[in-house]
Amino acid sequence: MKLEPVADLPEIRPGDDLAELIADRASLEAGDVLTVASTVVSKAEGRMVDLESYPVSGRAQELADRIESVAGERKDPRFAQAVLAESTELLIEAPFLLTETRFGHICVNAGIDRSNVPDHDLLLLPKKPAESAERIRTGLTERGLEDVSVIVTDTCGRPFRHGQRGVALGWAGMPASRDWRGEPDRDGRELGVTVQSVVDELASAANLVTGEGADGTPAVVVRDWAFGDLEGSDELFRAVEDDLVRQALREWDWG
Ligand code: GDP
Ligand code: MN
Ligand code: MN
Numbered sequence: 001m002k003l004e005p006v007a008d009l010p011e012i013r014p015g016d017d018l019a020e021l022i023a024d025r026a027s028l029e030a031g032d033v034l035t036v037a038s039t040v041v042s043k044a045e046g047r048m049v050d051l052e053s054y055p056v057s058g059r060a061q062e063l064a065d066r067i068e069s070v071a072g073e074r075k076d077p078r079f080a081q082a083v084l085a086e087s088t089e090l091l092i093e094a095p096f097l098l099t100e101t102r103f104g105h106i107c108v109n110a111g112i113d114r115s116n117v118p119d120h121d122l123l124l125l126p127k128k129p130a131e132s133a134e135r136i137r138t139g140l141t142e143r144g145l146e147d148v149s150v151i152v153t154d155t156c157g158r159p160f161r162h163g164q165r166g167v168a169l170g171w172a173g174m175p176a177s178r179d180w181r182g183e184p185d186r187d188g189r190e191l192g193v194t195v196q197s198v199v200d201e202l203a204s205a206a207n208l209v210t211g212e213g214a215d216g217t218p219a220v221v222v223r224d225w226a227f228g229d230l231e232g233s234d235e236l237f238r239a240v241e242d243d244l245v246r247q248a249l250r251e252w253d254w255g
Contacts, residue, residue, distance in 0.1 A: 001225040003209045005217035011118065012218075014046035019139025022219050028140065030147035033225060035206035036136060037218035038154040038169055039116050041126045048120035054081040063093060066254075071095035079112070079122070086110035086124055091249045098249075103128050104237040105169055106246075107156050126152060129170025137172040149173035153203040155212060159245075166207025168199035168236070175232025183230070197236060198227065 006026045012018070018036060028034065042048070054060075056077040063084075064077035071094065080097065084090070087099035087110045100106050103125075111125040126132045129152040137150045152170040157163075168176065180194040206220040240246055 001205075002223045003206060004221045004223070005209050005215075006219035006221065007217070009040070009216065009218060012040040012043040014044065014048075016044045017139060018044050018219075019136045019143065022136075023140055023143045023145055026219070026221055028145045028148050028221060029223065031223075031226070033149045033151060033174070033202055033222040034136070034140070035151045035153050035166075035203060035210075035220045035222065036133075037210055038111070038125055038129060038152050039113060039123060040218040041129065041132045041136075041152050042123050045126055045132065047124040047126060048117055049082065049122050049124060051076060051078040051082070051121045054078040054085065056081050057084070060084055063090075063097065066094045067096070079109075082112055082122060082124070083110045086112065091246060093254045101125060103130070103169070105129075105167075106237075107154070111154055111156070111169075125154065125169065130172065131170070133170040133172035147173070151199050151203055151206075153207060153210075155207060164212075166200075166203040166205075166210075168197075168203040171199045174199070174227055176234045176236040177232065178227060179231040179233055195233065199236065 006022055008025055009021055018040065022034065060081035061077045063080045064075040067075040083097045083099060086101055088102055089100040090097065091100065091106065092098035096108050098106065098108055099110050101110050113123045117123040133150040133152045137148060140148050150172045151168045153166045154169050155164045156167045176197060176199045178196045178198050180191045180196060183191050185191060202222055206222060209220045210217050
């Protein structure tokens with residue numbers, strides 16, 4: 001498996017056609033996986049916003065005040081308001097905001113970024129990253145680049161461990177995970193529970209190549225990796241009914 005960043009992409013602006021910009025700079029082949037950082041997908045989709053466009057509700061003010069008293073640092077209540085506007089459920093209220101975004105991904109601050117956003121205060125995640133991935137894939141097909149899978153990624157923290165890593169927000173052209181259940185291990189014992197989240201693993205690998213700062217390499221071509229003939233599944237985000245952590249957070253008393 002090889003990972004190669006797409007070189008020389010410009011600063012992305014609202015309305016830019018990412019499929020075209022990438023197709024002009026990368027030699028894509030059938031079977032490749034293309035990862036694209038959500039940051040540039042959001043920029044192309046015009047998801048940059050300013051704090052002043054978020055009039056503060058009582059709830060946002062309360063959250064900002066609580067975070068300030070718990071974490072000791074001032075939280076702009078307009079930022080809390082932006083997070084609420086992008087979310088369907090608030091799971092942790094302090095010392096940081098953990099929410100479910102409107103498209104079902106759970107992350108801190110609804111994934112709103114303040115880095116790599118020129119001329120605006122904030123960059124929201126793409127509205128529907130799966131549709132963004134599909135649009136890029138279709139755009140590539142229209143340019144004769146057939147059978148390229150696309151993953152829209154973000155850098156995300158995780159519970160229990162320090163450090164952030166790449167995750168998949170949306171994907172097209174491949175299943176999210178690969179089901180090893182029923183496959184034998186080396187002793188012939190059947191695997192009972194292993195479902196491998198390949199889109200996250202590819203996103204993490206690609207994120208090593210994109211970097212997090214000023215590198216300017218938001219897109220990566222993954223070559224010579226094959227999904228294989230295991231069953232695929234598109235279930236990545238847990239349903240509430242089988243998400244014990246979410247259920248526990250719902251019952252937590254925030255005081
Ligand atoms: P995120 O992980 O999706 O939140 O994105 P990051 O802010 O970590 O950026 C990922 C990569 O994309 C880094 O290499 C950035 O330098 C690069 N990047 C961000 N915005 C742009 C842009 O508009 N144009 C180009 N060429 N690179 C960008
Ligand atoms: Mn991000
Ligand atoms: Mn990143």
